[in-house]
Amino acid sequence: MTTNKNTMSKTTLGGQFTFPGTSSTVQRIGYGAMQLAGPGVFGPPKDHAAALAVLREAIASGVNHIDTSDFYGPHVTNQLIHEALHPYPDDLVIATKVSARRGKDGSWIPAFSREELTQAVHDNLRNLGLDVLEIVNLRSMFGIHGPAEGSIEAQLTVLAGLQQQGLIRHIGLSNVTPKQIEEGRRIAPIVCVQNFYNIAHRNDDGLIDSLAAQGVAYVPFFPLGGFTPLQSSILSDVANRLQVTPMQVAQAWLLHRSPNILLIPGTSSAAHLRENLAAGELTLLLQTLAELDGIASATTTVKH
Numbered sequence: 001m002t003t004n005k006n007t008m009s010k011t012t013l014g015g016q017f018t019f020p021g022t023s024s025t026v027q028r029i030g031y032g033a034m035q036l037a038g039p040g041v042f043g044p045p046k047d048h049a050a051a052l053a054v055l056r057e058a059i060a061s062g063v064n065h066i067d068t069s070d071f072y073g074p075h076v077t078n079q080l081i082h083e084a085l086h087p088y089p090d091d092l093v094i095a096t097k098v099s100a101r102r103g104k105d106g107s108w109i110p111a112f113s114r115e116e117l118t119q120a121v122h123d124n125l126r127n128l129g130l131d132v133l134e135i136v137n138l139r140s141m142f143g144i145h146g147p148a149e150g151s152i153e154a155q156l157t158v159l160a161g162l163q164q165q166g167l168i169r170h171i172g173l174s175n176v177t178p179k180q181i182e183e184g185r186r187i188a189p190i191v192c193v194q195n196f197y198n199i200a201h202r203n204d205d206g207l208i209d210s211l212a213a214q215g216v217a218y219v220p221f222f223p224l225g226g227f228t229p230l231q232s233s234i235l236s237d238v239a240n241r242l243q244v245t246p247m248q249v250a251q252a253w254l255l256h257r258s259p260n261i262l263l264i265p266g267t268s269s270a271a272h273l274r275e276n277l278a279a280g281e282l283t284l285l286l287q288t289l290a291e292l293d294g295i296a297s298a299t300t301t302v303k304h
């Protein structure tokens with residue numbers, strides 16, 4: 001299952017998904033660009049050429065969904081995407097996010113006034129070299145490490161206005177609660193939700209099912225554990241048995257979990273990229289899925 005460049009062939013990348021009410025269709029395995037910036041998602045990459053190569057290989061392998069933000073670097077990942085891929089393939093969906101900016105020390109500062117959100121949309125347009133942003137996620141900053149209640153009406157109204165001006169095609173939400181999603185839907189159509197979720201962190205199980213019923217994409221961030229990569233003896237046992245890597249099992253599990261889940265694993269490594277794309281070829285039997293459910297039940301209550 002692990003692949004090298006010589007044996008690499010285009011995989012199905014987990015099949016396809018069409019964002020609700022749109023003609024935007026993407027492969028279910030995409031790519032998250034955050035890891036391309038320097039340490040702490042701040043400053044330039046340690047190897048500029050390698051970062052460009054990862055992006056180009058992702059596209060050459062069939063990826064057509066890239067997640068980014070102008071606050072990665074800041075500006076760095078968007079500028080890398082521009083340099084590596086512009087002019088963009090017609091089917092490429094670049095999803096970005098707004099509502100934070102970076103301090104000189106690399107800190108993450110909430111930035112969701114009308115002026116800051118408008119500026120962020122223009123920064124994304126300029127650095128990506130686009131006239132219109134395909135998807136903009138409003139990232140709620142009420143909770144830094146997880147969603148917290150609070151009205152997002154004012155911020156979303158700003159994005160809806162920019163959508164009406166033609167600068168944004170579709171709107172998504174990130175780091176949000178079900179209540180905030182309901183509030184959001186009264187202001188603008190919501191095509192995707194991007195929250196923290198993976199095989200070991202399953203607070204959003206119920207939300208994923210309700211979004212699936214509505215055809216809305218759920219795009220987990222930290223699908224591999226993010227800054228603290230997933231580690232579990234159950235995951236390792238299953239991976240050994242299937243002769244794949246634990247990270248491939250974790251991604252295959254997400255693809256099996258619900259058809260509205262889209263993957264945006266982040267990597268700065270071409271070898272990891274190939275491994276991640278190949279995870280779409282892995283079929284997990286019901287018995288194996290039940291075994292993998294044990295990972296979250298060991299740490300939290302699994303909500304079905």
Ligand SMILES: NC(=O)c1ccc[n+]([C@@H]2O[C@H](COP(=O)([O-])OP(=O)(O)OC[C@H]3O[C@@H](n4cnc5c(N)ncnc54)[C@H](OP(=O)(O)O)[C@@H]3O)[C@@H](O)[C@H]2O)c1
Nearest residue numbers: 032033034067221222223224225226247265266267268272
């Ligand atoms: N909305 C939000 O608030 C939010 C927050 C965080 C992230 N995001 C988005 O979600 C995307 C994914 O999140 P993430 O990159 O933070 O976390 P992630 O995908 O869970 O994990 C990335 C980490 O896993 C490593 N990795 C990747 N593939 C691997 C493999 N096959 N084997 C072993 N290690 C592997 C990466 O290191 P290497 O570089 O060495 O491969 C990196 O350290 C980001 O790129 C970003 O676009 C959104």
